[in-house]
Amino acid sequence: xxxxxxxxxxxxxxxxxxxxxxxxxxxxxxxxxxxxxxxxxxxxxxxxxxxxxxxxxxxxxxxxxxxxxxxxxxxxxxxxxxxxxxxxxxxxxxxxxxxxxxxxxxxxxxxxxxxxxxxxxxxxxxxxxxxxxxxxxxxxxxxxxxxxxxxxxxxxxxxxxxxxxxxxxxxxxxxxxxxxxxxxxxxxxxxxxxxxxxxxxxxxxxxxxxxxxxxxxxxxxxxxxxxxxxxxxxxxxxxxxxxxxxxxxxxxxxxxxxxxxxxxxxxxxxxxxxxxxxxxxxxxxxxxxxxxxxxxxxxxxxxxxxxxxxxxxxxxxxxxxxxxxxxxxxxxxx
Amino acid sequence: xxxxxxxxxxxxxxxxxxxxxxxxxxxxxxxxxxxxxxxxxxxxxxxxxxxxxxxxxxxxxxxxxxxxxxxxxxxxxxxxxxxxxxxxxxxxxxxxxxxxxxxxxxxxxxxxxxxxxxxxxxxxxxxxxxxxxxxxxxxxxxxxxxxxxxxxxxxxxxxxxxxxxxxxxxxxxxxxxxxxxxxxxxxxxxxxxxxxxxxxxxxxxxxxxxxxxxxxxxxxxxxxxxxxxxxxxxxxxxxxxxxxxxxxxxxxxxxxxxxxxxxxxxxxxxxxxxxxxxxxxxxxxxxxxxxxxxxxxxxxxxxxxxxxxxxxxxxxxxxxxxxxxxxxxxxxxx
DNA sequence: CTGAAAGCGCTTACAG
DNA sequence: CTGAAAGCGCTTACAG
Numbered sequence: 001x002x003x004x005x006x007x008x009x010x011x012x013x014x015x016x017x018x019x020x021x022x023x024x025x026x027x028x029x030x031x032x033x034x035x036x037x038x039x040x041x042x043x044x045x046x047x048x049x050x051x052x053x054x055x056x057x058x059x060x061x062x063x064x065x066x067x068x069x070x071x072x073x074x075x076x077x078x079x080x081x082x083x084x085x086x087x088x089x090x091x092x093x094x095x096x097x098x099x100x101x102x103x104x105x106x107x108x109x110x111x112x113x114x115x116x117x118x119x120x121x122x123x124x125x126x127x128x129x130x131x132x133x134x135x136x137x138x139x140x141x142x143x144x145x146x147x148x149x150x151x152x153x154x155x156x157x158x159x160x161x162x163x164x165x166x167x168x169x170x171x172x173x174x175x176x177x178x179x180x181x182x183x184x185x186x187x188x189x190x191x192x193x194x195x196x197x198x199x200x201x202x203x204x205x206x207x208x209x210x211x212x213x214x215x216x217x218x219x220x221x222x223x224x225x226x227x228x229x230x231x232x233x234x235x236x237x238x239x240x241x242x243x244x245x246x247x248x249x250x251x252x253x254x255x256x257x258x259x260x261x262x263x264x265x266x267x268x269x270x271x272x273x274x275x276x277x278x279x280x281x282x283x284x285x286x287x288x289x290x291x292x293x294x295x296x297x298x299x300x301x302x303x304x305x306x307x308x309x310x311x312x313x314x315x316x317x318x319x320x321x322x323x324x325x326x327x328x329x330x331x332x333x334x
Numbered sequence: 335x336x337x338x339x340x341x342x343x344x345x346x347x348x349x350x351x352x353x354x355x356x357x358x359x360x361x362x363x364x365x366x367x368x369x370x371x372x373x374x375x376x377x378x379x380x381x382x383x384x385x386x387x388x389x390x391x392x393x394x395x396x397x398x399x400x401x402x403x404x405x406x407x408x409x410x411x412x413x414x415x416x417x418x419x420x421x422x423x424x425x426x427x428x429x430x431x432x433x434x435x436x437x438x439x440x441x442x443x444x445x446x447x448x449x450x451x452x453x454x455x456x457x458x459x460x461x462x463x464x465x466x467x468x469x470x471x472x473x474x475x476x477x478x479x480x481x482x483x484x485x486x487x488x489x490x491x492x493x494x495x496x497x498x499x500x501x502x503x504x505x506x507x508x509x510x511x512x513x514x515x516x517x518x519x520x521x522x523x524x525x526x527x528x529x530x531x532x533x534x535x536x537x538x539x540x541x542x543x544x545x546x547x548x549x550x551x552x553x554x555x556x557x558x559x560x561x562x563x564x565x566x567x568x569x570x571x572x573x574x575x576x577x578x579x580x581x582x583x584x585x586x587x588x589x590x591x592x593x594x595x596x597x598x599x600x601x602x603x604x605x606x607x608x609x610x611x612x613x614x615x616x617x618x619x620x621x622x623x624x625x626x627x628x629x630x631x632x633x634x635x636x637x638x639x640x641x642x643x644x645x646x647x648x649x650x651x652x653x654x655x656x657x658x659x660x661x662x663x664x665x666x667x668x
Numbered sequence: 669c670t671g672a673a674a675g676c677g678c679t680t681a682c683a684g
Numbered sequence: 685c686t687g688a689a690a691g692c693g694c695t696t697a698c699a700g
Binding site for chain 2: 692693694695696
Binding site for chain 3: 026
């Protein structure tokens with residue numbers, strides 16, 4: 001609790017005060033089991049008296065461990081990734097690892113410089129939500145010793161590790177579901193992202209295979225706003241035959257469609273059914289409740305962290321790809 | 335584009351290849367204006383050939399600049415802070431500064447260890463959204479050379495710098511607004527956070543001053559879910575006299591109340607009016623649109639970053655506190 | 669505009 | 685269980 005402002009205490013000052021070597025103080029922080037209880041107590045006291053906070057820049061340089069994980073997502077707001085990021089930050093926090101948040105937006109150039117920023121800080125791991133096509137960047141990542149974990153999707157050729165689920169399978173499941181419920185004219189509202197398009201493709205293929213009538217569809221610019229649904233819905237009303245179920249690329253899109261439909265006097269699901277994606281909290285709380293796809297974002301975070309830990313321990317990782325699956329939750333809206 | 339996996343290239347390898355000293359390569363990255371064009375070109379080529387990515391752990395240690403800003407917020411999901419975080423990450427990105435995201439939740443212990451984590455990484459600045467009471471922690475921050483910026487609120491005694499607005503003034507403005515609209519029985523739905531309570535206090539004081547009838551109220555546990563509104567609304571219906579306007583601590587709470595009210599056959603605002611807070615995108619897009627308080631989260635981010643920059647340049651900062659204000663946006667819901 | 673060299677504050681084999 | 689010392693990869697006065 002001493003120290004003049006500006007200069008922070010160093011490890012050797014703690015060591016001097018505790019009457020031990022710097023090596024021992026370092027061990028006290030990084031490998032406490034090996035230091036004797038009495039020694040630890042002296043160090044603890046010295047740390048408290050001096051108000052010592054270790055310099056992890058120096059520590060990271062020396063140990064080659066930054067205790068920093070980079071999480072690169074497209075957006076934060078209205079984003080389904082928020083859940084995974086939140087889970088990741090919370091879980092990593094308990095091990096003293098911190099998350100560097102990178103927002104890639106839709107520009108590839110940003111993804112590139114964010115990856116370099118993460119590499120420059122010697123991030124222990126880089127979590128990627130986007131799909132990285134650039135061969136040069138993939139090579140840069142592979143040559144680095146950093147653990148790279150692609151989450152959310154399930155690339156057939158991962159850069160390093162991957163934790164996610166098959167978006168195509170989601171589309172297939174939704175097709176089967178709406179078919180089994182007897183809907184005849186699905187309309188797809190697909191955000192302009194690669195993953196949403198995979199789901200769309202799966203749905204259309206399965207729907208056609210089941211002998212369904214042609215599907216109508218519309219794109220919605222990502223990131224999706226609650227209100228993107230309005231313009232989309234106006235178009236839908238003019239369609240002939242009018243769709244009897246609208247499959248939305250996100251829950252907030254679904255919610256927007258429902259609010260619009262209901263404010264036009266239509267009943268959900270009787271006049272028009274709606275399916276969402278993501279099982280955000282509002283899906284269960286909207287009236288009527290929203291039929292959607294549940295993805296366990298916290299589990300994705302857990303599996304990713306478990307993989308990092310194995311890597312850090314130098315263990316061999318058998319499954320480079322982990323499928324966490326998903327669940328279709330049938331509620332009132334469809 | 336060479337290098338075996340595992341070991342990354344060093345600055346001296348670039349220097350050797352370019353035929354210059356390490357000092358010059360370092361200047362090329364950090365102070366490019368001082369290196370001759372021809373020299374710069376040689377270095378650029380060497381960097382590309384080797385695929386060099388600087389080690390910012392070493393750079394930060396040597397220069398005492400981490401290029402890391404810590405942003406500590408309570409939550410990400412359903413959070414009004416997301417907007418500010420997003421703006422901050424985006425703006426800092428252009429200057430090569432990265433954001434460490436800390437989630438403080440509601441436990442003070444987490445705030446403490448997150449502050450220490452930020453200090454340990456020698457963050458160039460620490461952005462705090464919560465209110466920090468702990469004297470010891472305040473002292474630790476003040477003794478450090480880190481710039482501390484409290485955002486969102488406007489403490490009368492800032493640790494260092496503050497950028498935000500008066501939550502009490504928000505309450506006062508809402509009281510005046512609902513009074514001017516002729517509402518008689520406001521009901522307050524207040525999330526259990528310090529800031530929401532300041533707004534509540536301001537509203538109640540002003541309402542009383544204007545001679546209004548006693549206000550009814552209820553607390554809602556933070557973080558507020560879209561559906562927290564349901565239970566709250568059930569209680570409201572039993573109130574006598576029944577409130578004619580519900581002042582909600584957030585837009586999603588307002589939205590939840592509206593959905594509930596409408597599903598009970600009540601008309602908004604005729605049977606019951608609703609006021610939100612935050613002007614999230616859904617406020618303008620809900621039907622009816624939501625009367626709310628707009629806060630310019632991006633501006634908060636901008637002002638905070640401007641302050642950091644002044645600090646970094648060693649300039650004197652005249653205003654330790656910046657009030658960015660807020661606006662009441664009257665829409666259809668009240 | 670450029671270079672030689674000291675220094676930033678830790679960690680970690682190695683030896684005991 | 686502990687210590688002496690080399691080393692991690694940069695930056696930056698200082699001198700030219």
